[in-house]
Every structure is written in structure tokens, then in C-alpha cells.
Amino acid sequence: AQSVTQLDSQVPVFEEAPVELRCNYSSSVSVYLFWYVQYPNQGLQLLLKYLSGSTLVKGINGFEAEFNKSQTSFHLRKPSVHISDTAEYFCAVSGGSNYKLTFGKGTLLTVNP
């Protein structure tokens, strides 16, 4: 079984500041890792995913994440955030069966002017 821990439930930042949203996972098998974004009252949009290969993954909207196997982490970063990045961000993992996603509880990113 897999589990995902998002260490911060809320992250407030100012516009144009850098941000890091933390995600740790546990799994007994090799994993795929994902970050999704959810804008208010909308569905989930895939930001980026790690399946294999390079541990630095680039996604949409200027986001990137680094897979660290030894620390079982997959932190999401953006060097300069915009007001429009305000949303809930979910880290997810799949392994074993590979069709089922296990999600963290989410991190609410609030970008202030």
C-alpha cells in the first residue's frame, strides 16, 4: 500500500516570490508520482508526473518537481508565483497495480499581491 503526506496544509506567499510545496510518500514498490492542481469548484488538472528517467520533472505553468528516492520526496517548486497560481495542489502516487492513485490531503497555495 502507498501513502502520501503533504507537510503543509496552507502556504501563503507574495506574488513573484519562490514557492516549494512539500510531498513525501511511502511505498514498498516502484512508484509513479504526480502533482495535480485544483482551482475553486473545478476538477483536477495534471501539472506534472514522474514515471522514470530524469529526476527533475518540468510541468506546465512554470512548475517543476524533483524526485528524491532516498528521501522518498517529490517536492513541487516554482521560482516566481503569480496571483493566478492560487489553488489547491495535490500530490499523488501510484504503484503496484498502477491504475489507482493515492492522494495527499492537499496544500492550499495562496498568492497575495
Place this chain on the structure above:
Amino acid sequence: NAGVMQNPRHLVRRRGQEARLRCSPMKGHSHVYWYRQLPEEGLKFMVYLQKENIIDESGMPKERFSAEFPKEGPSILRIQQVVRGDSAAYFCASSPSRDSYGYTFGSGTRLTVV
């Protein structure tokens, strides 16, 4: 190419009524997954279906909940005799094959039980 379509977007039911949530997968996708998002929680897997088959229902509550994906038409998640604890956002995703990296999520149905 329309995305995953879920309807209704919002659904209000009184305790004891039935709720029927619909999900039309993306064109060419024959694998459908349902997830539930309770307040302050991440999404939790409920069920995985292919056309006319339930593949994995390990996340479905044992009573009152059922799901189907008929040969023709959308996938349906049915909740009988709803209770306040069923209030949540229900998301459907589809994929072209049996894997997690090809998911596309719908916008969800927000069920409120009053």
C-alpha cells in the same frame, strides 16, 4: 475533443433519496475511475470500471453505493438512501488504457445532502 464530462455539476438531495451521478469518458477512453473528495481531504479511490465490467471496487462502501459502465452511455455512480456523510465532491477520470499516467479528470459533481 471534449474532455471528461460529468453531470450534474451540483446535486442536492434530501436524506433517504437516491443520487445518480453521470460520467462520460473522453472519446477513445474505455477505462473509468471514480474518486470521492470529502471536505478537507484528498481524493479517495472508489471504483475502476471498463465497459460492462467492474474491475476493482475496493474503495466503495459496502452498502448503498453501486457503479456501472454499460456498453452504451455514460458511467453511473448510484447512491441509494443518501445520508449527510455522503456529502462530497465525486470525481470521475478516464484513460485509454489500464494505468494511472493517462488519467483525465472531469470537473466533478458536488453532492449536498440536506
